[in-house]
Amino acid sequence: MSVKNCPETPRQRMISLMYLVLTAMLALNVDKSVVDAFAVVDKGLMKTIQNFNNKNQSVYDHFNNAALENPQKAGELNRTVLQVKERTDSLYKYITHFKEIIVKKADGPQGRIDSIVNMTDLQYPEEIMMTKGNGVLLKSAIEEYRKFVLSKIDPSETALIASIEKNLDTSNPPGKEGSKPTWESSKFEGYPLIAVITLMSKMQSDIRNTESDVISYYYTKIDASSFKFNKLKAVVMPKTDFVLLGEKYEAKVFISAIDTTAVPDIIVNGNKLPILPGENAGTYSANGSAEGTFVWKGFINFKNPNGIIVQYPFEKEYQVARPTMVVSPTKMNILYAGLPNPISVSVPGFTVRDIVVTMSNGRIEPTTDGFLAYPDKIEEKAIISVSVKEEKTLKPIGSTPFRVKRVPKPVASVAGNLGGPIEKNSLMADEGVFAEIPEFEFDMKFQVLSFNLSVTQTDGYTVDKPATGNRFSPEQKNLLSKLTKGSHLYIDNIVVKGDDGFTRTLAPLTYKIK
Numbered sequence: 458m459s460v461k462n463c464p465e466t467p468r469q470r471m472i473s474l475m476y477l478v479l480t481a482m483l484a485l486n487v488d489k490s491v492v493d494a495f496a497v498v499d500k501g502l503m504k505t506i507q508n509f510n511n512k513n514q515s516v517y518d519h520f521n522n523a524a525l526e527n528p529q530k531a532g533e534l535n536r537t538v539l540q541v542k543e544r545t546d547s548l549y550k551y552i553t554h555f556k557e558i559i560v561k562k563a564d565g566p567q568g569r570i571d572s573i574v575n576m577t578d579l580q581y582p583e584e585i586m587m588t589k590g591n592g593v594l595l596k597s598a599i600e601e602y603r604k605f606v607l608s609k610i611d612p613s614e615t616a617l618i619a620s621i622e623k624n625l626d627t628s629n630p631p632g633k634e635g636s637k638p639t640w641e642s643s644k645f646e647g648y649p650l651i652a653v654i655t656l657m658s659k660m661q662s663d664i665r666n667t668e669s670d671v672i673s674y675y676y677t678k679i680d681a682s683s684f685k686f687n688k689l690k691a692v693v694m695p696k697t698d699f700v701l702l703g704e705k706y707e708a709k710v711f712i713s714a715i716d717t718t719a720v721p722d723i724i725v726n727g728n729k730l731p732i733l734p735g736e737n738a739g740t741y742s743a744n745g746s747a748e749g750t751f752v753w754k755g756f757i758n759f760k761n762p763n764g765i766i767v768q769y770p771f772e773k774e775y776q777v778a779r780p781t782m783v784v785s786p787t788k789m790n791i792l793y794a795g796l797p798n799p800i801s802v803s804v805p806g807f808t809v810r811d812i813v814v815t816m817s818n819g820r821i822e823p824t825t826d827g828f829l830a831y832p833d834k835i836e837e838k839a840i841i842s843v844s845v846k847e848e849k850t851l852k853p854i855g856s857t858p859f860r861v862k863r864v865p866k867p868v869a870s871v872a873g874n875l876g877g878p879i880e881k882n883s884l885m886a887d888e889g890v891f892a893e894i895p896e897f898e899f900d901m902k903f904q905v906l907s908f909n910l911s912v913t914q915t916d917g918y919t920v921d922k923p924a925t926g927n928r929f930s931p932e933q934k935n936l937l938s939k940l941t942k943g944s945h946l947y948i949d950n951i952v953v954k955g956d957d958g959f960t961r962t963l964a965p966l967t968y969k970i971k
Contacts (some may be wrong), residue, residue: 489873492577495651503571509665516672517542537609538672545668548602552657552664555595559585563650574653583646586653592641596627602664603627606671617674623664624663645835706745706775709738710757725755745777745969792839792859795957796899797829804845804854817861818861832861867892867903869963879968881940889928892953892963903953906960911947912936923950944970 472913520538524530553570559567562581588594598600603625610618630643644656700954710723723730723739730739741753754772792798802814814821818839819832832839842856868875872887890901904926913919924930929937940946949965 492649492651495649495655496573496576499651499655499658502655502662506658506662506665509662513542513665513669513672516669516676519676520672532713534675534678538675541606541609541668541671541675544602544605545664548598549661549664551598552595552661555586555591556654556657559650559653572655573651573654576649578650579647582648582650582653586645587641592645596640599625599627599660599664606667609671610674614674617670620670621667624667641925661934704740706751706777707740707742708773708775709733710741710771719797722758723755724758725753743775748777750774751777790857790859792830792832792861793864793899793957794832794835794861795955796864796901796958797831800828800830800841802828802841802843803842807845813844813851815842815844816840817842830859832859835861835863837861863902863959864899864955864957865894865897866961866963867894867901867953867955868906869908869966870955871948871966871968874968876966876968878971879946881937881970884940884946884968884970885934886938888934889926890948890951890966891927892951901956903955905954906954907950908948908952909950911949912937912940914939914943940970942970946970 460819517538520531520535524535556570557568559582560570560573562568562585564573586595592883603621605616610621614617627640629637629639632638645653648656663698710725717785720737721733723732725739730741732739743751752772753773755771756768756770758768758807760764760766761807800814802812803809804812814828816830816832816839817833818834818837819830821830821841830839830841839859839861840856841859843854844851845854846852869890869892871890872879872883872941874883890905890908892900892905894903907923907925907929909921909923910929910933911919911921920936922930922932922936924933937946946968947965948968951963951965952960953963954960
């Protein structure tokens with residue numbers, strides 16, 4: 458809102474930084490990926506503008522309420538901020554008008570600012586804004602707006618004035634190598650269409666930011682004896698919005714601008730709540746006799762400084778749920794090293810965004826439906842700790858130890874056979890050795906790096922042939938082709954590597970040809 462009370466948000470700083478970096482990269486003739494990035498920045502700027510619109514409208518609504526309640530004190534201030542709104546909306550629409558002309562020239566009569574097709578067009582932005590002189594007209598309009606808003610600010614507000622002059626700066630950029638660029642040429646000359654549109658969106662964002670600063674400045678001028686605008690509403694303060702079955706839901710209901718000389722009437726379901734002495738607040742309570750979400754509402758009658766009764770409605774909801782519990786087999790608290798281990802965490806009464814999870818001996822990352830734990834050291838415990846955000850502090854909830862183990866060894870097979878009798882045709886058709894862990898919950902894959910094949914020939918001698926990878930080598934296939942019924946086949950020294958990064962040697966396989 459104001460310069461002092463509402464500094465630039467991290468999101469705004471990020472967008473401004475991206476805008477500066479992309480502008481600099483365009484000047485260096487970077488490829489189309491940078492042009493595409495401008496579309497992302499423009500969308501971010503439009504979201505920022507919408508945030509300004511929402512905040513500013515809230516302030517205008519408060520001004521209107523104050524003017525209705527106290528025309529003598531707030532009426533003139535309300536008329537002034539409405540002038541600011543009118544001039545701001547006019548300049549904002551003026552820039553939108555030029556954006557629409559440029560896009561429709563490039564994309565045709567059906568062109569839309571929010572879905573530009575010819576983003577890299579270089580002709581029309583410069584033609585419309587430079588050749589036709591509209592850039593000069595836009596500069597003049599911004600200067601007139603700047604002069605207008607500065608005339609509404611007390612000269613002693615140096616920080617606010619400096620912020621406005623920075624946001625609405627139309628001075629010419631410094632020259633380079635003898636050139637003397639103008640403000641308008643630095644914005645509209647030589648840039649692709651999407652870059653010009655983004656530059657214009659940045660201007661509109663700065664204009665809405667200026668509007669916010671100015672009306673916030675006037676907001677502080679409301680007389681201290683009048684109601685403060687951000688407190689012109691009923692406030693409901695429950696001890697908690699989450700109630701266990703059989704417990705009591707309890708909340709304070711009060712007007713935020715407390716005047717000990719004026720006691721409000723608080724009405725809920727047609728009944729007046731008793732007022733707490735010295736607090737001008739009532740207490741509403743209801744038994745949690747059934748599960749579900751329950752809504753309760755009412756209104757507060759309060760007398761304003763002019764003696765007029767003003768009514769402020771309110772509405773609140775609370776949840777009633779059964780006590781929850783989690784039963785876990787402690788000996789099964791295992792995390793596997795080298796794998797993303799899914800973890801589910803919940804704390805009754807708190808949303809996912811209010812839960813903070815940390816982990817020792819590794820790291821843990823949030824996902825759309827829980828967390829993934831990545832442990833480091835094997836045979837060393839990993840402690841997963843849970844806290845919740847309460848106002849500005851973190852409240853520890855508890856922690857759970859997990860054992861960290863290596864993924865179990867897989868089992869080797871040929872043609873799905875783990876050993877014993879086997880058809881020669883099946884053996885030849887499969888062409889290799891494979892490894893897997895039967896009924897393992899993780900999607901774990903193993904790569905056979907090497908193995909050795911041994912065949913006992915009819916003369917009693919044993920022949921060994923090694924292979925790299927999981928496929929039978931030509932030499933091994935030659936041995937297999939000579940096998941006869943009753944022959945024995947041995948596969949040993951089976952070395953595999955899993956998705957967890959570990960290498961293992963598996964138990965040998967023994968087959969007899971049917």
